[in-house]
Amino acid sequence: MATASAALPFSVTGAAVALPELSAQLGSSIGATQWVQNAFNLTFASMAMACGSLADRFGRRRVLLAGIGTVAAMALLIALSDSLPLIDLLRAAQGCGGAAVLASGAAVLAHAATGQRRRFAFGVLGTSFGGGLALGPVAAGALVDVAGWRAVFFAVAAVALAALLCARRAPESRNPAATPLDWPGLGTFTAGLASVSFVFVGATTHGWGSAATVAPLVASVVLLTAFVVVEARDVRRAMFDVRLFRRADFVAVVCQPFAVTLAFVVLLVYLPPYLQGLTGRDVLSSGLALIPLTLPVLVTPLLGGWLGARTSLRTVLTLAAVLNAVGCLGLLTLNPHSTWLGLAGPLLLCGLGVGLAFGVMDNAAVSSVPVEHAGAAAGIFNTVRLAAESIAVAGAAAVLTNWTAAALRRDGVPGGRAGEIAGHAVQGLVDGSEGAPVGAALSSAFHLVAVGLAALSVVGAALTYRALRPRPAR
The missing domain is CATH 4.10.860 (DNA Excision Repair, Uvrb; Chain A)
Structure with missing residues (x-):
């Protein structure tokens, strides 16, 4: 499950790094190429809850194997394809497989382990998922530089196939009282x-x-x-008991992605193109610039699980949201002349925050319901997480593009041309003659996104601290 979880976020961040070269080789427009991401994100988010319910009814191991196999097969076909519409369809199918992996895999772990072993297992799971996110930009940048965009999808297929071999030994489980779908x-x-x-x-x-x-x-x-x-x-x-949403503690856990992980995903997707287009970094060096953000995610999930066992879930999640808010506000200094050292502090705080949360969120979600409903609980949690992340990626693209275009129009650039320049700039394609005005406009748009993400984290920290407060026993 840990191996499969590392492949899924790499499918997102790796594809984002490969998009410019994919667009150039296939001769597609910026808008058409963006559907390579949108198609995956749409099905990845919208199918997680459905897959959780299917896993409870028809077997978690069965759904897990089907999901990993789909991810591997679609990645291989994408790497061999030369048609952008076909790639979009394959990415949509790959997103369905990814949703099945997340929902059923967490349920398999919840059924197979208890107590300290479960906390450790979910700590490893958080580390693996975070590792896929963290190493994605750097690994994808190296693969694109050496072997082109297809190498990214070949790599996803290889990792997923390795996970498939391991998952064949997973124990089967289902909800014995499952009702018709x-x-x-x-x-x-x-x-x-x-x-x-x-x-x-x-x-x-x-x-x-x-x-x-x-x-x-x-x-x-x-x-x-x-x-x-x-x-x-x-x-x-x-397929899910909506009455659980009356419980403040359940809602607090399920809504954690809004407070913690959105900034991490938005930065992974849009900061490397910003650095490539405005600071002159190549694909690999822009990925390396994100090390302060990504490296903590490889270490702190296990620390988060350990800290949660010795303090409380309330402490860990509130601290994670506060660190994330401070890191986002630190990004208000971002500009085309930002150095690696200048970015390191804010990115490090965001990385520490999301890493701590990764160590406890999945376990908290499936532990909030009886184990026979673990698939549905994992499904609703991952649905909220993936929906929040895909909406944040699409929403950030809309804000960055529209805000940058509006700033360029104020500088006298014609409306249609301003929108075209802004769309290219968000994907890291900036004409040298337009560098200064585009840099100022896109930096201003990034500052707006950073303030919005910080506000979400502050609100999330306050609500989490209140919702997870200890209650007297009755």
Whole structure:
């Protein structure tokens, strides 16, 4: 499970690093190439809860093997493909496999281990997932430099195949009291979450007021409202008991990604292109610049599990959110002349915060419900986490692009041209003659994103501290 969890985030960060060369070789536009990321993120986020329910009903090991096999097969086909529309379809299928791995794998661990062994297992799981995120930009940069963009997907396939061989020995488990599959809940939730992702895709491509943005926004509200109604009407058959959301401690754990991990993912995806386009770094050196952010994630998950066992979950998660908020505010100094040392402090704080949280979040989520419902609990937690991360990636792209374009228009650049320049700049493609105004505009947009992420972390720290406070025994 740890090996598979390392491959999944690398599928996100590695693909982000490979996008510029993929776009150039296949002769595609910036908007079309962005769907290589959007297609994966959309299905990865929207299918996690469904896969958790399927794992509880049909077997966690079975769903885990199917998910790892799908990730490996799709990565191999992507590496061999020369058609961008086909790559987009394969990435969507790969996202479904990734969702199955996350939801079923956490449930397998929850069923197979208890007590200290479970805490250690989930600490290792957090380290592996964080390691995939952390090493992704550097490893992908080296692979792209040496062998091209296809090497990134060959690497994902190789790691997933290794995980598949290990996972064949995993014990099988399921919920013995599982009810028939909740198709109405499954359909409304998956479609509603997919509509949320389309909101930010439309905002990036067409603007916030366009029909392509407003229509999926309305659809997402209707579908998610219908999901709550459907699930509350027949709790016995529901794929997840929505009454759990009445518990403040459960909500606090499930919503941790908003407070902690969003900044980490946004920086991994968009800081390397910023450094490549505005500071002249190549792919590898821009990945190395993120070492202060990524290195702590390889160490601190186990520390977070150890600290949580000796203090409290409340202490670890609140501390993680505070460190993240301070690190985000430190990024207000980011500019085209930023040095490695100048970025190291803020990035280190963000890395420490997310690493501590990775060590306790998954275990806390599956421990909040009876073990027979571990698949559903892992599904809802990973759904929220992945949805938050994919929405943050798409939302950050929209903010960076639109804010940069608006600043360029104020400097006299025509509207259509400003949008085109901004879109290229966010992906690290900056014309030398436009460097100064683009650098100022994109840096200002990054500062806005950093303030928003810091605000989320501050609110999350306060709510976590309150929701997880000790209560007198009754």
